[in-house]
Amino acid sequence: xxxxxxxxxxxxxxxxxxxxxxxxxxxxxxxxxxxxxxxxxxxxxxxxxxxxxxxxxxxxxxxxxxxxxxxxxxxxxxxxxxxxxxxxxxxxxxxxxxxxxxxxxxxxxxxxxxxxxxxxxxxxxxxxxxxxxxxxxxxxxxxxxxxxxxxxxxxxxxxxxxxxxxxxxxxxxxxxxxxxxxxxxxxxxxxxxxxxxxxxxxxxxxxxxxxxxxxxxxxxxxxxxxxxxxxxxxxxxxxxxxxxxxxxxxxxxxxxxxxxxxxxxxxxxxxxxxxxxxxxxxxxxxxxxxxxxxxxxxxxxxxxxxxxxxxxxxxxxxxxxxxxxxxxxxxxxxxxxxxxxxxxxxxxxxxxxxxxxxxxxxxxxxxxxxxxxxxxxxxxxxxxxxxxxxxxxxxxxxxxxxxxxxxxxxxxxxxxxxxxxxxxxxxxxxxxxxxxxxxxxxxxxxxxxxxxxxxxxxxxxxxxxxxxxxxxxxxxxxxxxxxxxxxxxxxxxxxxxxxxxxxxxxxxxxxxxxxxxxxxxxxxxxxxxxxxxxxxxxxxxxxxxxxxxxxxxxxxxxxxxxxxxxxxxxxxxxxxxxxxxxxxxxxxxxxxxxxxxxxxxxxxxxxxxxxxxxxxxxxxxxxxxxxxxxxxxxxxxxxxxxxxxxxxxxxxxxxxxxxxxxxxxxxxxxxxxxxxxxxxxxxxxxxxxxxxxxxxxxxxxxxxxxxxxxxxxxxxxxxxxxxxxxxxxxxxxxxxxxxxxxxxxxxxxxxxxxxxxxxxxxxxxxxxx
Amino acid sequence: xxxxxxxxxxxxxxxxxxxxxxxxxxxxxxxxxxxxxxxxxxxxxxxxxxxxxxxxxxxxxxxxxxxxxxxxxxxxxxxxxxxxxxxxxxxxxxxxxxxxxxxxxxxxxxxxxxxxxxxxxxxxxxxxxxxxxxxxxxxxxxxxxxxxxxxxxxxxxxxxxxxxxxxxxxxxxxxxxxxxxxxxxxxxxxxxxxxxxxxxxxxxxxx
Numbered sequence: 006x007x008x009x010x011x012x013x014x015x016x017x018x019x020x021x022x023x024x025x026x027x028x029x030x031x032x033x034x035x036x037x038x039x040x041x042x043x044x045x046x047x048x049x050x051x052x053x054x055x056x057x058x059x060x061x062x063x064x065x066x067x068x069x070x071x072x073x074x075x076x077x078x079x080x081x082x083x084x085x086x087x088x089x090x091x092x093x094x095x096x097x098x099x100x101x102x103x104x105x106x107x108x109x110x111x112x113x114x115x116x117x118x119x120x121x122x123x124x125x126x127x128x129x130x131x132x133x134x135x136x137x138x139x140x141x142x143x144x145x146x147x148x149x150x151x152x153x154x155x156x157x158x159x160x161x162x163x164x165x166x167x168x169x170x171x172x173x174x175x176x177x178x179x180x181x182x183x184x185x186x187x188x189x190x191x192x193x194x195x196x197x198x199x200x201x202x203x204x205x206x207x208x209x210x211x212x213x214x215x216x217x218x219x220x221x222x223x224x225x226x227x228x229x230x231x232x233x234x235x236x237x238x239x240x241x242x243x244x245x246x247x248x249x250x251x252x253x254x255x256x257x258x259x260x261x262x263x264x265x266x267x268x269x270x271x272x273x274x275x276x277x278x279x280x281x282x283x284x285x286x287x288x289x290x291x292x293x294x295x296x297x298x299x300x301x302x303x304x305x306x307x308x309x310x311x312x313x314x315x316x317x318x319x320x321x322x323x324x325x326x327x328x329x330x331x332x333x334x335x336x337x338x339x340x341x342x343x344x345x346x347x348x349x350x351x352x353x354x355x356x357x358x359x360x361x362x363x364x365x366x367x368x369x370x371x372x373x374x375x376x377x378x379x380x381x382x383x384x385x386x387x388x389x390x391x392x393x394x395x396x397x398x399x400x401x402x403x404x405x406x407x408x409x410x411x412x413x414x415x416x417x418x419x420x421x422x423x424x425x426x427x428x429x430x431x432x433x434x435x436x437x438x439x440x441x442x443x444x445x446x447x448x449x450x451x452x453x454x455x456x457x458x459x460x461x462x463x464x465x466x467x468x469x470x471x472x473x474x475x476x477x478x479x480x481x482x483x484x485x486x487x488x489x490x491x492x493x494x495x496x497x498x499x500x501x502x503x504x505x506x507x508x509x510x511x512x513x514x515x516x517x518x519x520x521x522x523x524x525x526x527x528x529x530x531x532x533x534x535x536x537x538x539x540x541x542x543x544x545x546x547x548x549x550x551x552x553x554x555x556x557x558x559x560x561x562x563x564x565x566x567x568x569x570x571x572x573x574x575x576x577x578x579x580x581x582x583x584x585x586x587x588x589x590x591x592x593x594x595x596x597x598x599x600x601x602x603x604x605x606x607x608x609x610x611x612x613x614x615x616x617x618x619x620x621x622x623x624x625x626x627x628x629x630x631x632x633x634x635x636x637x638x639x640x641x642x643x644x645x646x647x648x649x650x651x652x653x654x655x656x657x658x659x660x661x662x663x664x665x666x667x668x669x670x671x672x673x674x675x676x677x678x679x680x681x682x683x684x685x686x687x688x689x690x691x692x693x694x695x696x697x698x699x700x701x702x703x704x705x706x707x708x709x710x711x712x713x714x715x716x717x718x719x720x721x722x723x724x725x726x727x728x729x730x731x732x733x734x735x736x737x738x739x740x741x742x743x744x745x746x747x748x749x750x751x752x753x754x755x756x757x758x759x760x761x762x763x764x765x766x767x768x769x770x771x772x773x774x
Numbered sequence: 775x776x777x778x779x780x781x782x783x784x785x786x787x788x789x790x791x792x793x794x795x796x797x798x799x800x801x802x803x804x805x806x807x808x809x810x811x812x813x814x815x816x817x818x819x820x821x822x823x824x825x826x827x828x829x830x831x832x833x834x835x836x837x838x839x840x841x842x843x844x845x846x847x848x849x850x851x852x853x854x855x856x857x858x859x860x861x862x863x864x865x866x867x868x869x870x871x872x873x874x875x876x877x878x879x880x881x882x883x884x885x886x887x888x889x890x891x892x893x894x895x896x897x898x899x900x901x902x903x904x905x906x907x908x909x910x911x912x913x914x915x916x917x918x919x920x921x922x923x924x925x926x927x928x929x930x931x932x933x934x935x936x937x938x939x940x941x942x943x944x945x946x947x948x949x950x951x952x953x954x955x956x957x958x959x960x961x962x963x964x965x966x967x968x969x970x971x972x973x974x975x976x977x978x979x980x981x
Binding site for chain 2 (some may be wrong): 115146224225228
């Protein structure tokens with residue numbers, strides 16, 4: 006449903022007139038007037054309040070009893086008192102009751118120093134306890150999961166974690182058992198609480214009952230400092246705060262940004278920081294010597310890499326992968342195109358798309374925001390599985406369905422975690438996402454091919470027709486007068502739609518669907534891509550594409566795409582390969598082909614943080630790579646939000662910044678990139694991409710800016726009439742009854758998960774798409 | 775600049791009859807009283823007189839005997855509340871009320887870092903860890919895996935002692951803290967827990 010437009014009302018609190026949106030809860034409205042009402046259980050992110058803790062009692066004129074500020078909506082002319090004698094004594098009584106059974110082990114408790122119960126006791130409590138009886142005791146910390154410890158004595162029964170599990174992540178695992186003072190939070194039958202978003206309950210807990218096991222006893226709030234950054238471990242790019250002590254990342258917390266992550270984090274984002282400081286991390290340059298990689302000096306590694314690249318010259322291929330910033334993409338493209346004269350650079354996994362399709366997909370009028378997923382009339386998930394591709398979007402869609410009446414449609418080859426929330430679920434054959442998109446576009450344009458294409462995609466023709474009807478919305482008999490707001494439909498599609506022989510047809514079909522649903526230029530509607538790499542969009546816009554320069558401009562000459570690079574290495578047309586944060590055997594499809602291609606490559610230069618199989622077996626020179634907490638630069642969210650990475654921790658060992666290494670290599674092959682600092686690299690980026698023009702790092706700030714909302718967006722090269730010119734879609738026929746096997750790598754299947762001691766148990770295996 | 779000459783300006787040409795008018799130094803002026811310029815005899819007398827006056831004090835003290843303390847062989851006793859080098863404590867089994875034989879020998883410090891928070895010189899570093907049944911170090915859930923005090927930074931204010939909720943750290947009486955190397959002045963947990971050499975005498979009651 007579209008975003009509600011609240012009315013602003015005026016009410017009186019403690020004798021002051023305050024304006025606030027109507028029907029916000031008193032506790033939020035009071036903040037508009039700088040009045041703080043203490044509370045434990047209230048958390049706006051969790052949805053409807055429960056009024057469990059009774060800490061927020063306030064006096065409202067005309068109501069005889071004290072009211073809970075968290076569940077009383079504010080009305081025009083309301084008169085509220087938060088400082089009266091009655092309120093004070095009620096607050097003191099509530100604190101005293103909460104502390105009856107709360108152990109006073111603050112010196113031992115991990116929450117001590119950043120504990121709302123400590124703060125509220127200090128600010129609103131009575132200061133003394135009259136309770137002399139023995140307290141309630143439970144067995145001290147239990148393992149709720151390998152990631153979370155629970156100390157039930159400390160629990161004040163605010164229900165936050167249970168509500169998160171029941172209403173936000175909807176895994177329904179946490180429950181309250183027993184009654185009265187004996188109540189405690191647990192899972193049914195004591196099973197471990199393992200879920201993709203379980204770590205959020207640690208941050209929600211207002212006392213030290215739920216604590217993170219990897220962070221347990223590592224530091225105190227006064228020992229640490231927080232450094233804001235952006236997680237690049239998946240395309241969702243959640244904003245995070247890295248807790249740093251002694252130049253080490255000890256914890257990752259959510260940094261709420263309603264337009265990106267809504268204040269939640271997945272367990273990968275929250276716990277994979279451990280991999281920054283493990284022994285498996287590469288911290289010095291490695292050189293293949295006698296068949297084995299051995300540590301060497303930077304000078305030697307740079308010299309060898311530069312010699313290899315200079316020898317190969319224009320027959321060098323380059324692939325930029327996960328964690329590469331826009332700047333690195335741009336500099337790598339410059340190193341390839343300008344210094345080595347080679348156009349063979351790619352950052353995508355699927356085969357190359359015509360430039361006009363890239364431009365059509367990136368057109369500013371066709372982009373949906375993340376928050377549109379929540380407020381749209383309907384969302385279709387196509388060739389993507391949020392919990393495995395960009396986990397935080399899964400929570401956003403659940404929120405939309407639960408709170409805003411979103412109609413969700415899922416089209417996928419395998420059961421997905423959102424099936425239960427979906428109004429309709431359509432299954433198609435694995436690898437047939439593109440054909441399915443063609444079938445859907447045919448159904449939306451009432452093409453007679455719809456049924457045949459649906460059967461080709463392995464889907465029920467009836468189901469596809471129903472899906473088309475659902476996306477189009479209810480047909481009312483009232484003629485369209487142009488006054489009814491346009492229907493807002495968002496399609497969340499995965500980059501793997503473009504994989505396979507029908508990839509290009511799939512993208513054309515997607516654009517046709519967008520046209521048929523009238524998405525262009527409608528606020529709140531559009532396409533939202535889930536790229537295969539975490540900064541897929543930024544790398545494309547920075548020009549790390551075989552057929553596009555910076556800003557999706559026409560390049561001087563077109564190069565090979567990812568697969569063609571492998572084939573070029575195999576048949577000897579390419580001699581060297583540059584891998585930026587990419588292990589082909591792990592990240593790219595067809596690892597068998599890549600295994601042979603890498604074996605026949607003369608020089609393989611790689612930036613890698615971990616020795617994964619492709620790097621270990623085939624790299625000639627390995628430069629130690631930075632992790633996101635060490636990076637400086639910008640990345641682009643799939644919805645076009647340019648976000649800034651800031652270094653939170655120092656480089657371990659002799660790790661150097663990627664831009665520095667790339668610039669040094671360019672210098673050694675005889676080309677000056679004119680780069681002396683990370684900020685200079687950013688400036689080069691903003692100058693070379695026309696639709697980023699005039700951007701500064703200050704403007705991006707901590708929240709990021711969507712370039713579509715800036716004036717420079719007008720210079721985006723939007724193509725005219727890609728879809729109408731397309732005509733009939735060309736679908737390559739697959740043999741009857743044959744299934745195409747298509748693999749994709751879930752974001753949980755990453756070295757960061759594998760090498761994080763506490764998170765390793767979540768490391769999955771390959772899944773079928 | 776006005777035409778009126780200021781008092782400290784050098785006399786300009788043709789102004790031999792310069793007169794300062796309209797300016798009074800007020801009450802800030804200190805009149806320096808100079809002694810008469812000493813003549814030779816007067817000077818000699820003065821030297822002798824002052825030397826004799828000094829010797830009078832010396833002679834008067836000779837009878838008291840020397841008051842030099844032969845440090846380090848002899849030491850000045852300190853008051854009971856003297857704040858010297860820190861000590862960390864373990865639980866003892868005193869057999870009295872409140873003493874728990876199960877806890878005897880365990881460290882009192884639980885690694886809560888409150889001392890580090892209170893320290894104005896920022897000279898305490900605590901890294902905590904979790905007790906396990908096999909490796910029980912302190913009585914609580916956590917213990918201090920690293921506990922370091924940089925005594926070259928410490929200002930001996932005693933705030934750590936006040937902040938400690940378990941009386942695990944106290945200020946001892948030892949003031950002999952010089953060393954040849956700065957890094958040797960970073961005292962580790964083992965050094966702070968070790969039974970200190972009683973090098974410093976305590977001042978007795980009424981002393």
